[in-house]
Amino acid sequence: MMIVKVGIAGTLESSDIMIRVYPGGNGLQIEVESLVYRQFGKHITKLIETTARELGVENAIIEARDFGALDCTICARLETALKRAGKEAAV
Amino acid sequence: MRRTMLFLPGNSPNMIANGSFLGADSIILDLEDAVSPDNKDAARNLVKSALKHLTFGTCEVIVRINSLDTPYWEIDLEEVVPYHPDVIMPTKVSDCLTIELLVEKLDTLEQKCGLEIGSVKLLPLIETALGLEHAYSIASSSKRIVGLLLGAEDLTADLRCERTKEGREIEYARGRLVNAARAAGVEPYDCPFTAIADPEGLAVDTMLAKSLGFSGKAVINPRHVSRVNEIFSPTTGEIEYAKNVFAAIEEAGKLGKGAISLNGKMIDAPIVQRAKLVLEAARALEGVNT
Amino acid sequence: MKKMISSLREVIAATGLSDGMCISFHHHLRGGDYVLNMVMDEIAAAGIKDLTVNASSLFDCHLPLVSHIKSGVVTGLETNYVSAAIGKELSAGVLKQPVIFRSHGLRASDIVTGRSVIDVAFIAAPTSDPMGNCTGKIGPSACGSLGYAYADAEYAKKTVIITDNLVSYPLQMRSIQEINVDYVAVVDSIGDPQGIVSGTTKMPKDPIALRIAEYAAKAIESSGLLRDGFSFQTGAGGASLAVAGFLKEIMLKKGIKGSFALGGITGYLVDMMEQGCFQSLQDVQCFDLKAVDSICRNPNHIEISAAQYASPTAKSTAANSLDVVVLGATQIDKNFNVNVHTDSSGYLMGGSGGHTDVAACAKLTIIVAPLSRARTSIVVDKVKCVSTPGESIDLLVTEYGITVNPLRTDLLEVLAQSKLPIVSIQQLLTTSVALNGIPEETNEREARVIGEVYNRDNRMIDVIYQIL
Numbered sequence: 001m002m003i004v005k006v007g008i009a010g011t012l013e014s015s016d017i018m019i020r021v022y023p024g025g026n027g028l029q030i031e032v033e034s035l036v037y038r039q040f041g042k043h044i045t046k047l048i049e050t051t052a053r054e055l056g057v058e059n060a061i062i063e064a065r066d067f068g069a070l071d072c073t074i075c076a077r078l079e080t081a082l083k084r085a086g087k088e089a090a091v
Numbered sequence: 092m093r094r095t096m097l098f099l100p101g102n103s104p105n106m107i108a109n110g111s112f113l114g115a116d117s118i119i120l121d122l123e124d125a126v127s128p129d130n131k132d133a134a135r136n137l138v139k140s141a142l143k144h145l146t147f148g149t150c151e152v153i154v155r156i157n158s159l160d161t162p163y164w165e166i167d168l169e170e171v172v173p174y175h176p177d178v179i180m181p182t183k184v185s186d187c188l189t190i191e192l193l194v195e196k197l198d199t200l201e202q203k204c205g206l207e208i209g210s211v212k213l214l215p216l217i218e219t220a221l222g223l224e225h226a227y228s229i230a231s232s233s234k235r236i237v238g239l240l241l242g243a244e245d246l247t248a249d250l251r252c253e254r255t256k257e258g259r260e261i262e263y264a265r266g267r268l269v270n271a272a273r274a275a276g277v278e279p280y281d282c283p284f285t286a287i288a289d290p291e292g293l294a295v296d297t298m299l300a301k302s303l304g305f306s307g308k309a310v311i312n313p314r315h316v317s318r319v320n321e322i323f324s325p326t327t328g329e330i331e332y333a334k335n336v337f338a339a340i341e342e343a344g345k346l347g348k349g350a351i352s353l354n355g356k357m358i359d360a361p362i363v364q365r366a367k368l369v370l371e372a373a374r375a376l377e378g379v380n381t
Numbered sequence: 382m383k384k385m386i387s388s389l390r391e392v393i394a395a396t397g398l399s400d401g402m403c404i405s406f407h408h409h410l411r412g413g414d415y416v417l418n419m420v421m422d423e424i425a426a427a428g429i430k431d432l433t434v435n436a437s438s439l440f441d442c443h444l445p446l447v448s449h450i451k452s453g454v455v456t457g458l459e460t461n462y463v464s465a466a467i468g469k470e471l472s473a474g475v476l477k478q479p480v481i482f483r484s485h486g487l488r489a490s491d492i493v494t495g496r497s498v499i500d501v502a503f504i505a506a507p508t509s510d511p512m513g514n515c516t517g518k519i520g521p522s523a524c525g526s527l528g529y530a531y532a533d534a535e536y537a538k539k540t541v542i543i544t545d546n547l548v549s550y551p552l553q554m555r556s557i558q559e560i561n562v563d564y565v566a567v568v569d570s571i572g573d574p575q576g577i578v579s580g581t582t583k584m585p586k587d588p589i590a591l592r593i594a595e596y597a598a599k600a601i602e603s604s605g606l607l608r609d610g611f612s613f614q615t616g617a618g619g620a621s622l623a624v625a626g627f628l629k630e631i632m633l634k635k636g637i638k639g640s641f642a643l644g645g646i647t648g649y650l651v652d653m654m655e656q657g658c659f660q661s662l663q664d665v666q667c668f669d670l671k672a673v674d675s676i677c678r679n680p681n682h683i684e685i686s687a688a689q690y691a692s693p694t695a696k697s698t699a700a701n702s703l704d705v706v707v708l709g710a711t712q713i714d715k716n717f718n719v720n721v722h723t724d725s726s727g728y729l730m731g732g733s734g735g736h737t738d739v740a741a742c743a744k745l746t747i748i749v750a751p752l753s754r755a756r757t758s759i760v761v762d763k764v765k766c767v768s769t770p771g772e773s774i775d776l777l778v779t780e781y782g783i784t785v786n787p788l789r790t791d792l793l794e795v796l797a798q799s800k801l802p803i804v805s806i807q808q809l810l811t812t813s814v815a816l817n818g819i820p821e822e823t824n825e826r827e828a829r830v831i832g833e834v835y836n837r838d839n840r841m842i843d844v845i846y847q848i849l
Contacts, residue, residue, distance in 0.1 A: 009133050014755050015105045036756050038726055039820030068755025070816065072144035073104040076136040083132065109589050112780040313588030317595070 003060040007085025010069075010077035017069035019048075019077045021085040024061035028052055034066035047071060051078050060085070092375045093117050093238070093280065093307040094323035095316050096153060100125035101134035107141045110150070113313040114320060117151040122167055123158070123182050131163050135170050142174035153178040153214060159189055165196065172200040172211060178237065183245065184215035185222040187232040194233050209235055214280075218242025220249045223264055230275035238278035240309055241268050244285075256292055258299070269304040278306040287312055297322045324376060325369045333366035333373075384565045385511050389423045389543070392566045393501075396539040398424065400431045402500035403457075405537060407530040408438035409505070409517055409666065413576025416505040416543050418445045419568065425454045433457030435499060437488060437529040437687070438734070441466040442576065450475050459497070461485050461732050468729030471831055474847040480832045482722065482845075485529065485665070486691030486700065486738035487837055492532040494694055496839070502537035504530045505571045509544040510552040513562025517667075518554060518677045518684075520546035522572045525667025525676045526646075527556045531686035534561045545571045554677075556684055578669050582647040584626055585619050589780050593749050594623030596801060597707060597778040602631055603799035604745055604792065606704045611639035613659075614739055615707040617647050617668045620749040624707045625649050632658045643690070643699050644706075644735065651675040651682070663699045665690040665735070691738035693837040700735075700742035707747045708736055712764045715806050717771035717786045719748060720764040722834060725757045726823065727765045727848055729832065740773035741837055745792075752779040758813035760806065767843040768834060777806070784809060 003023045010018040032045050048062055051074075060082070069077070097115035099106045101122045110118040120141070126134040138154060154176040157163035160183070168179070181193055193213060201208050213235045217226055223246065230239055243261050247254040254260065265281065272279035281300035284293045297319050300308050308319050325333075335353055340363070343351040351358045386392040398404070404424075406417045417436065422445070424432070430453050439446065439460055447470045449455045459481040463471065471480055483491065491497040506527070507520030517527040522545055534540050534557045542557070542565045585591065597620070601607050613628070615621045626649070632639065639659040642650045646664040648671025654662050661681040667673045676682045691700040711731065712720035719740070721731045740746045750759045759779070775792060777784040782802030785793045796803060832845030 013105065015108065036820070038823055040756060040818065042821060043818060068757065069104060070108060070144070070756060071818065072140040073108075073137065075144075076104075076140035077133070079140075080133045080136045109780070112592055113588050114592065314591065 001056045001082065001086045003057060003082070003085045004087055005085055007081040007083070009080035009084060010073075012065065012067065014067050015069055015073065017064055017066040017074050017077050019081040020063045021081045022061040022063075023059075023085070025059055027059060028057070029061045030064070031062070032064045032066060034064075035068050036066070044074060047074055048078055051075050052082060055079060055082055057082055092372060093151065093278065095307060095319045096240070096280065096309045097313065097316060098125065098155075098283070098309065098311045101138045102126050102130050104137060107137065108145065111147040114316045115150065115310065116307070116320070117153050117178075118147065119153045119155050119180060119309070120176070121155045122163070123155050131157070135163075135167055139170045139174055142171065142176055151177045153180050155180040155182060155216070158183040159192060168193075168196050168200060172197065172206075173204040175206060176211065178212040178214050180214045180216055180240065182216045182242070183219055183222070184217060184229055185219045186225050187228055190215065190229060190232045190236070194235060197235065211235070212237045214238050214240055216240045216242045217268060218245035218249070220246070223267055226268055226271035227274055230272055230277050236275075236277055238280055238306070239268055239272045240280040241265060241282045243282035256286060256289075256296075258296065265300070265303055265305075273304065279304065281305040281308040283309040283311045284315065285311060290318065293318055294322065325372050329369050330373045333369040336362060336366040337370075384513055384562060386564050386566050389419060389566055389568065390427065392541055392564050393420070393423055393427060393429075395564055396501045396541060398429055398501050400429060403433040403435055403498060405435040405499045405502045405533045406437070407504060407527065407533065408436065408440065408462075409524040409527055409529060410522065410572040410577050411524075412440045412442050413522075413573035414440070414442055414505065415568075415570060415572050416503065417443055420503050420543070421446060421449050421454070425449055425452065430454050431456050433459065435459040435488075435497060437485065438462035438732070439467050440464045443467060444470075447475055459483065459488075461488055462734045463729055463732055465728075465730040468723075468731070472728045472845075472848045474829070474831055474849075476831065479830050479844070482732055482832055482834045484691070484733040484737040484837060485687045485735045486693055486698070487835060487839070489529075489532040489687035489690075490692040490694040491839075492536050493688055493692065495536075499533060499537040501539045501541060502530075502533035503541050503543060504534055504557065506542050506544045506557065507571065508546045508548055508552065509542050509565055510548055510550040510559075511565055512550055512559040513540070513542045513557070513565050514550075514552040514555040514559045515542050515544060515562075516552065516554050516556045518556070518673065520544070522546070522570065522574055522577060523673050524572075524577050525673040526664045526684040528665035528685055528690060529687045530557060532688055534558075539563045541566060543568060543571060545569060578667060578673055582617050582622060582649055582669050584649075585623055587619075589751050590620040591623055592780055593620045593751065593778055595627050596783060597624045597747055597749050597776075598627030598631065599799065599801055600747065600776060600778065600783050600796060601628065601705055601745070603796055603801065604705075605795065606745055607631065607637060609638050611637060612641050612643065612702060612704045613639065614642065614644040614703055614705070614743070615650075616709055617645055619709065621707045621709055622647065622649060624749065625653065629653050629656070629658055641699070641702075643703055644739070646672045646676075646682070648672055648675075654679075654681065663690075691735055691742065693738070698742070700739050703739060703743040705745045705747065706739045706743040707749055708740060710748050710750055710759065712761050713748060713750070713759060713774070713777055714761050714764045714771075715810060717774040717777070717806070718764050718767045719769040719771075719774055720766045721768040722766045722832070722845060725761070725765065727846060729845060733768050733834070737769045737773070737837060740769045745775050746773055747776045747778060748774060749778045752781060752809060753813055753817055756817050758817055760809045760813050762810065766834060766845055770836065770842065777809075779809065781809060781812065
């Protein structure tokens, strides 16, 4: 999937994660800010990378502000943000 | 048992993660009215992800999809069905054609995902005048259908009357829905009580629903769950009586008696039937927390 | 005989306070306190340094204390609780020697027995007469009970009363007696009423907190302790407060007449007493306006000192007669040890308060908490700090149900017969890991000790490490 515009998903509420996706040509650049960075920072970064690749995204700038979201929420918000930033119109 | 079906907004991670701890027999992950149009995709992805990664204990998981007159319903099903929700709740179901379309889509998806054909059930929301007219044929139109839920807010809009706490304007609809469901052999479920801070009103409304023959009630507020569960659960008195009925039948059988009486009252078929249902409910609730 | 001194500066000089001494403060003015900061500023201005501060608790409003630590005015700290902002500074290592953490009961006991020597006690009093008979129950900055100040007043070498409401002699409604008071100073204001007592404590709306509370109330009912003569203590908010709500329903329905409620008293407990659920309230601290009002009017609402509350060396205390206490925690481990000093990363943000005391004394000690909040699990393999030892904890109640300490085989039997869901601590641990994932380990063992936690028997139960 090609990232062609800005895509944002998620909220700043507890247990949610706000993800912004921007077009970028230099592979996957992932930046994570998290309430639980000490405990899960590395894991969250890896999860975002893996999930993005699974969705066919190889180039993008991804910024995440995490408020203790579980993996299932991170995956969902990332998928939403990526598709919103992708070529096809999101339904 | 579906004494309570709790609505949870589909775009709220916290609510979905905590949903199965609120004591309801079923949770309804809502992709429809609780989600704004610009977040339909976000909610769908969250519900799909939740079904994939989370467990819901003994709670049944229902997903309310967008109605067939929107562009969303097909993707809702395509994304969500592979992760096997127990039930799909289609909205504004007015005729059997809607059910046909849904069943066709579900057949295809289950086939594709290697799920048992027919394993995803349907619980249509009857919330239009036409839907109420066709309630019986809708209820009988597919083996997937497990029940009908009355949607009073939209229905009263369609009927062009005001929705009130007393509910006189939905008396007919309630009676008709119960009748249609029972005639088709499926369960009728009552609409939610919408006032937040009125426990007496909730109790009155729920007891009315029970007395009309509903099997359970949809709920929009977690604080309503306990009381509604309580009202739809057989009481210890009812269970005792039901046990006595069967004891009396057994006793009479041993003595070769034809006519059976308990506490001076003749036990006829309807009493036996009611007793049977009470004991079945009691058994289903063993080990389930209120 | 004149005790009245016109300024704080003069009163400090009059006490003979000098380098290396120990001074004390109570925390009844909570987040609205002005006194500690005012006194410390004057002490610093007078050039006095190297003091130890023994404050029963510290709140965010006391953050200026950190600058006095940095400048050397304060080099030692002894307390029972620190709020998060103060805790963060202490965790960073601002104090050179470890903070001494006690429980409320132990603090009072150590003062009474002489283990803690207080040179000057600075006691903020909402109303005082010129001889130092004073109270917290009335005045523009009324705070209700002055329970944590009693031991200080009686045993400190010098006792200073600081008030913003001087009345004529003799003050009839007195908590602290003139026989213990050296000086009385009047200031414009001792605190901000908004910060002293919040309006009313409100029941939580969070459905998970309510569910947990309902389980806890049913567990109390099944335990057999909920009968006439029942005594109870619970916290001021969240699930703890909600338990009181559910118990009230049960007690009113069954006509149960309890004996007393204890602790930090909220308006909710006052309501329960007024509706007949309890005969009396034993109050060591008032949490809201309703409690302050009640302690003034109602002879059944009794003020007790910290020693009467929970001193481990007293002949007996209110805590010894307590049936059930409901408490919170930041962490609990597989041996039921509870952490109330630090968060899951090890940052100081609390303290025992009365936790360790009542947990040890009550017949049934219940911790209420959600299993996990924002990906942080309450149940862990090993707590960052043992505040209250596992043998004091009987039940943990989460949204998953009731978890019974295996030491309490009697409770296991009784609860197995109720219809409540029972889960083991191991199951909770497994579930939380499955839900959240395994957190990366942080190792701070190389860092120095910045806090020492003492148990009721005066033995050190754990240490708190600096976070770099």
